[in-house]
Amino acid sequence: PAGGSGFDYIGFEQRFRGDPAAASRMLADRYLPLLRDRGSVLDIGCGRGELIEQLVASGIDASGVDTDADMVEDARRRNVTTHHNDGA
Numbered sequence: 001p002a003g004g005s006g007f008d009y010i011g012f013e014q015r016f017r018g019d020p021a022a023a024s025r026m027l028a029d030r031y032l033p034l035l036r037d038r039g040s041v042l043d044i045g046c047g048r049g050e051l052i053e054q055l056v057a058s059g060i061d062a063s064g065v066d067t068d069a070d071m072v073e074d075a076r077r078r079n080v081t082t083h084h085n086d087g088a
Contacts, residue, residue, distance in 0.1 A: 008070075010048075010070055010071060010074055013047060013048055013071075017047075020048055020050055023048070023050050024050035024051075024053060024054055027050050027051045027054055028054040028058075031051060031054075031055075032054060032055070032058055035055060035060060036058065036060065038060075039061070040060075040061040040062065041055055041060060041061070041062040041063075042062070042063060042064070042065065043062065043063070043064040043065070044064070044065050045065070045066060045067075046064025046065060046066050046071075046075065046080075046082055047066060047068075047071055047075075048071060048074060048075060049064055049071075049074075049075030049078065049080035049082055051064075052064045052075070052080050052081065052082070053078070053080055056080075056081075062081070063081040063082065063083065064080065064081070064082040064083070065082065065083050065084075065085050065086075066082060066083075066084065066085075067084070067085070067086050068084075069084050072084040
């Protein structure tokens with residue numbers, strides 16, 4: 001897995017993507033209708049894991065993969081199933 005660049009991706013996401021709760025609502029509106037009846041979902045490049053949270057809350061089996069260890073740890077602290085890997 002990539003990592004160790006010293007780049008503060010969590011801070012970047014907060015600044016340019018905004019509040020996690022607002023991003024989560026947007027992702028739910030956009031993607032839940034598309035993924036509701038598709039079975040298990042693997043979110044590659046899951047970042048903060050907002051989409052996974054929404055999917056699981058809607059009863060969809062979902063997990064994520066991200067190359068940034070800090071993002072994975074942040075998601076795990078919120079009980080979001082994520083894995084530190086490159087998805088290959």
